[in-house]
Amino acid sequence: MRQELIERRLPWLILTVGVYLVISVTSALGILNDYHMINIITIGISIILGVSLNLINGFTGQFSLGHAGFMAVGAYTGAILTMKFGFPFPATLLCGGLAAAVVGLVIGLPTLRLRGDYLAIATLGFGEILRVLFINWSYVGGAGGMVVTQRYTNFHWVYAMTVLTIIVIRNWLQSAHGRACVAIREDEIAASSMGINTTLYKVAAFILGSFFAGVAGVLYAHAYYIVTPASFGFLKSVEILIIVVLGGMGSISGSVLAAIAITLVSVIFTPWPYLRMILYSLALIIVMVYRPGGLMGVKEIQLPALSLKKKEGQQVGTP
Amino acid sequence: MALLSTESLSMTFGGLRAVSNLSLQLEMNDLQGLIGPNGAGKTTVFNMLSGMIKPTTGKVIFDGEDITNLPAHQITQRGMARTFQNIRLFGSLTVLENVKIAFHRHVTYSFMQALLQLNIAHHEENITRSAMDLLDVLGLADRAHHQANNLSYGEQRLVEIARAMATQPKLLLLDEPAAGMNPHETEQLMNLIGKIRRDFDLSVLLIEHDMNLVMGICERITVLDYGMTIAEGSPEQVRANPRVIEAYLGEEVV
Ligand SMILES: Nc1ncnc2c1ncn2[C@@H]1O[C@H](COP(=O)(O)OP(=O)(O)OP(=O)(O)O)[C@@H](O)[C@H]1O
Ligand SMILES: [Mg+2]
Numbered sequence: 001m002r003q004e005l006i007e008r009r010l011p012w013l014i015l016t017v018g019v020y021l022v023i024s025v026t027s028a029l030g031i032l033n034d035y036h037m038i039n040i041i042t043i044g045i046s047i048i049l050g051v052s053l054n055l056i057n058g059f060t061g062q063f064s065l066g067h068a069g070f071m072a073v074g075a076y077t078g079a080i081l082t083m084k085f086g087f088p089f090p091a092t093l094l095c096g097g098l099a100a101a102v103v104g105l106v107i108g109l110p111t112l113r114l115r116g117d118y119l120a121i122a123t124l125g126f127g128e129i130l131r132v133l134f135i136n137w138s139y140v141g142g143a144g145g146m147v148v149t150q151r152y153t154n155f156h157w158v159y160a161m162t163v164l165t166i167i168v169i170r171n172w173l174q175s176a177h178g179r180a181c182v183a184i185r186e187d188e189i190a191a192s193s194m195g196i197n198t199t200l201y202k203v204a205a206f207i208l209g210s211f212f213a214g215v216a217g218v219l220y221a222h223a224y225y226i227v228t229p230a231s232f233g234f235l236k237s238v239e240i241l242i243i244v245v246l247g248g249m250g251s252i253s254g255s256v257l258a259a260i261a262i263t264l265v266s267v268i269f270t271p272w273p274y275l276r277m278i279l280y281s282l283a284l285i286i287v288m289v290y291r292p293g294g295l296m297g298v299k300e301i302q303l304p305a306l307s308l309k310k311k312e313g314q315q316v317g318t319p
Numbered sequence: 320m321a322l323l324s325t326e327s328l329s330m331t332f333g334g335l336r337a338v339s340n341l342s343l344q345l346e347m348n349d350l351q352g353l354i355g356p357n358g359a360g361k362t363t364v365f366n367m368l369s370g371m372i373k374p375t376t377g378k379v380i381f382d383g384e385d386i387t388n389l390p391a392h393q394i395t396q397r398g399m400a401r402t403f404q405n406i407r408l409f410g411s412l413t414v415l416e417n418v419k420i421a422f423h424r425h426v427t428y429s430f431m432q433a434l435l436q437l438n439i440a441h442h443e444e445n446i447t448r449s450a451m452d453l454l455d456v457l458g459l460a461d462r463a464h465h466q467a468n469n470l471s472y473g474e475q476r477l478v479e480i481a482r483a484m485a486t487q488p489k490l491l492l493l494d495e496p497a498a499g500m501n502p503h504e505t506e507q508l509m510n511l512i513g514k515i516r517r518d519f520d521l522s523v524l525l526i527e528h529d530m531n532l533v534m535g536i537c538e539r540i541t542v543l544d545y546g547m548t549i550a551e552g553s554p555e556q557v558r559a560n561p562r563v564i565e566a567y568l569g570e571e572v573v
Contacts, residue, residue: 168434175433176419176426176446183420186409193369193403195395195424195486204430298411 011303044158050243050255052212058249061185066123072232074217100214145228153223254296328377355543400488421485472499
C-alpha cells in the first residue's frame, strides 16, 4: 500500500522538482530574463487563483463572482503589514490569507445557508463595495493605490505557494470532507440526506478558497510596485472564472493548464487589450461548443506510476 | 416505545392539504407500507419525516426525541435514512464514491487532518472497505467503478438503497424502490428488503405502487387518499376495506 502510494507520487515529485530546477537554473544563467520571470510569477499567481476558485465553483458547485475581491483583501493586508508595520514576508503571507478567509466567512455564512445563487449576487456586490472602500481610504492611497517598495515576491516564493495550494486543495478533495463538498455540487438535497451539514461544507470550501486568493493577493502586492483598487475589479474576477471554466469545473490540472494558457495569451496581447478580451470570448465559445465541460472536464492529468523495483515474477500476491 | 410516531402531522401547500392529521406508529424492526393513489401525499410524508420540509402542524417523534424541527442532516445522523422517488444519485461520481460519501456520519478525522493528509489513510481504507461490503450485499460490487449515471434504472435504485444503508439507519424510508424495475428485479428487491431488515436489524417504511410487493412483505399498511388516512392495518384488513377498494385498488383486486 505504502509502496504503491510512493510509486504514484514519485512522478509528480520529479515533475515538481524538475520544473523548479529548470526555471531556477535557466534564470540564474540569464537565459530567462526579468521579463520572463515576472510573467512566470504571474502564471503562478493565476494558478493559485484558478485552483482556489475551482474548489468553490467547480468542486463545491457554489457560484462565486468575486474572487478578485478576496485577492484584494490579501493584497492590501499584505501591503499594509509589510509597508507600515515591517512584517516579515512569511507572516504576511499567512495574515493575508487569514484576512481573506475571515472576510470569506462573513460573506459566506449568511449567503451559503440559502439554496440558490445568492452567493453570486453577494460576491458581485462585495467586489464593488470593496473597490469603493479602497478608493475612499486615504491610508492605503485611495484611487491612486498604495506603493509597495518591498519586492519580496520572487520565483521561489510563488512556486512554493503554488505547490502548497495545489497539494492542500488536492488533499482536501481526496478526503471525506472534500467528498462532502463534491456531493453538494452533485445534489445538495441528497447530500444533506446523507448526513452532510451542507452549510458547514459550503462555507468551509468558500473560506479555504478565499484563503488562497488572499495568499495570491499578498504575492501580487509584492511582485508589482503598486496595488490599486482597479487591479481587483470585476474584470479580474471574470478572468479567474474563465480560467476555471476553460480548464474544467472540477479539475485542478485543468485550472493549472488554463492559468498558464490565459496568462500567456494575456502577455502576448498586452499591447492590444481589446483583442485579448475578444480572444477570451472566442476561446470560451469554442470550449463551450466542443468541450462543454472545459479542457479537462472533471478529470485530472494522470502521470504513469513509476515502478521502484523490477517485478519479481511470481511474487505479485499483494492484495 | 415506538421507534417512530407522528402526532397529527399535516402539510399544506398554498391551499392544498397534501397531508392531513397523519398518525403513524412504527415499532423496532417493523416493515410497514404506505400506499395510496398518485398525489395522495406519500412522498410529502417522507419529506416531513426526513426534514426536507417542515410540517405545517404536528410532530415527529423518532427514537424518543422530537425531531420535527431538526435539519435533514441531523435527522440522518440520528438514524433515519431515505431513498428518493425521483432518483438523486451523485450522478457524475462512481457508485463506490456515492456510497463512500454516505459514510459521512462515521468520519472521525478533522478538517486539519484532511488538509494535511495526516493519519487518514487507515480511516479511508475502512470507509472504502465498508462501502464495498455494502455493494456486495446489494449485488452491485461489479458496478463499483461505474459512473452512477450510466447504470440501469433498477441498478440506480439499488445504489440509492446502498447509500441510505451506509448511513447505518435504524429506520429506512424507501420511496417506490421498485419503480422502473422489471418483475424479476422486483422480486429480487422484495427478498433484499426482507434480508436487509433481518441482517441489519432495522425498520422499514415502504412507499410502493406494486401491490404484490407491498402485500407480500409488509406487516402493516397505511393507506392515504387526498392526504387523509383512509385505512390502516394488516394487508388482509386493508385489502378488504371498502374505502380502499373504492379509492385505490379498484374492482379487479377484490
Ligand atoms: N413542494 C410542493 N409544492 C406544492 N405542492 C406540492 C409540493 N410537493 C407536493 N405537492 C403536492 O402535494 C400533493 C401530494 O404530493 P406527493 O408527491 O406527496 O404525492 P405522492 O403520494 O407521493 O404521489 P405519487 O404516487 O405520484 O408519487 C400533490 O398534489 C402534489 O402536487
Ligand atoms: Mg411520491
